[in-house]
Amino acid sequence: MTAVTSGTTTLDAARGTQNASPERGRAKRRREAGAGFAFLSPWLVGFVVLTAFPMVASLYLAFTDYDLFRPPSWVGLENFTKLFEDPRFWTSAKVTAIYVLVGTPIKLAAALLVAMVLNMKHRGQGAYRSIFYAPSLIGASVSIAIVWKAMFIDDGIVDRIQQLFGLPAGGWVGDPSKTMPMFVLLAVWTFGAPMVIFLAGLKQIPAELYEAASVDGAGPVRKFWRITIPMLSPVLFFNLLLETIGAFQVFGSAFIISGGTGGPADSTLFYTLYLYIKGFAQFDMGYASAMAWVLVVVVGVITAILFKTSNAWVHYSGDNR
């Protein structure tokens, strides 16, 4: 060990000062890289053990018949062909698609609206921002799903308000036609994260643009469509991506509100919930893995499409468009 080190030192010395600097720089960089990886190692271990390995394993399982009790046996594409013939698979795809297509735009609109209101200068705006952000901190929690269910059952608060306005009485939880609006409302209510990002984006828009527009006689609506939206488009795009991907993966609230069944009458059978039922309640882990990979591909394709369309409507500052 010592011999090797001293050997290198003499070698370095023999090469003269000219070369020593980059050589030593490289060694230093290597050492720094080593330290970097050492500091990264908890994450790296976590990533390999908890993410990469299970993903590779599930890719393999997707092509097998695996019931958790017996060793998996290779069945080729059978899981995928079964999947497309399974009516409940299509139900779950439909439920999730509706949730993504309806819930995400409403949630983003609500987030933008609140962000714009909070962007106005008034007293105590810091407090307001915290208050409006709070629901998204607790929205994904178990307790809020339970509270949500309690609010929407027979004689719950929502039912009573409906009765006050002479609307048809009855809770939403047991009515298959009303469970989806209930979930969309829960999603919209947790608008905090995109709202904060919108708020940051709004602050970046130069006030001169609005002043110039006012001078030219533009009203608030025109200013919104001509200045706010184009200037905010990168932020909007970012939020749209995150929220769409997030909406595809909704699980916790659905699991709790329906007791893990996707009921009533499969009206809340979200894709991830059906995947869970298949894997852990019906012992069909191969099928569940196949479903997981179909979801990965679908979300991947949708993300790619969003990126493609973004060329047309997202304006980055400094762009010539």
Next chain:
Amino acid sequence: MRITRKAAGAAAAAVAVALTLTACGGGADPAEPGSAEKVSTDEDITISLAWWGEPARAEMYEKAVDLFEEEHPNITVQTQFQDWDAYWTARATEAAGGALPDVIQMDLSYLRQYGATGQLLDLSGQVGVNLDTEGVDDSLLGSGQIDGAQYGVPTSTNTLALFYNADVLKKIGVEPLAEGYTWDDLNAWMEEVSKAGAGEDPVIYSGADYTGTFWFFLQWLIQQGVDPFTEDGQLNFDEAQMTEWLDKGQELRDAGAFFPIKQAKQLEPLGGFHVNQSASEASWDNFLAGYVAESGEDIQMLPMPSGDNGPQQFWKPSMLLSASAQTEQPEASAALIDFLINEPEVGKIFGTSKGVPAVQAQIDAMNVEKGSVDEQVVQYEEQVADVVTESAPVPVEGFGEIEAEFKRLGEELQYGNVTVDEFVTQWFSFADGAVEQS
């Protein structure tokens, strides 16, 4: 002599391992009875125990485990529990990783799933050494066996019953059914109740849609002289029989006589009967305690409706205790199972909450109070003992799944999303994939 017997046991075990590894679900050879060592009394041993149930049951188990640890000071028992659904999810995941707890509470619906796939210890070897099963009725003990291997020991029994709320019936002025009633009588009575209860606030319904419960369908099949499952673990009934069964409820469904599914879904995990808005409910007899606690009214029990040859009910082991095949402490595990099924004090702790104990000493120890829930359940089981003429069907592998699918489709039927014919087609196509072809 002793050595050769042990060697034979080892050979049998080796063959068993080879069989499980090669043949799918072929089942192991039964272990030699009494081949096990006596549980150690000085070595420090830790075993784990898992069950499903509510916190109330957990308290009872903890008390029982404390007594066990007093008797075996060198053994420590680590406990855990979940509710029914979470319990089976957790066990399935552990089974996949070969890490089941040493002793697990087992249900008849899952016994074959775990037993036939080599997850459970054949307790035969422990019988007579660390595990005394003398007190358990032979046919009941048989329900814990698959191909001669004792994968579970029943702790208690239950049987189906029709519960009715006597206070509610008095209020709406309808007489309870008389013993010996048939399925048709039940339908007529339910219609009468729902008519009489329609004017009440809240509306009183006759009961839940009984056709959507898989076990009632099995009970009815047995009355038709049909064994629901074949010996080699296949379905033994056809689409026409299921259609006939589901059609029984059609008139009442159309008339809105059953407790509405919309309301039932919101009450979960309770039902209309718990909240005194339903006059009757068919279920397992050990559910009485739960009904009485929630309803607070006078709940009475009747045998199930009669077929052509009477009610022809069956005892079902309400739950079993099994040990993991991977356990490193088979002796201590068997000793714990032995304690839980035989110890009179344990019988006192649990009462009839798990069903009526399988071992008489535990029933005797309960010293049931007059008018208590325990007394009512014990009396009911004594009363129906004459009509319990059939043995419980041995569930096929995948029973838990086909039962859940039956329930799900039953709800779809009540929501009006599927017809009886669609129910039957969809269920059989699901069962095709779920029931293991051995």
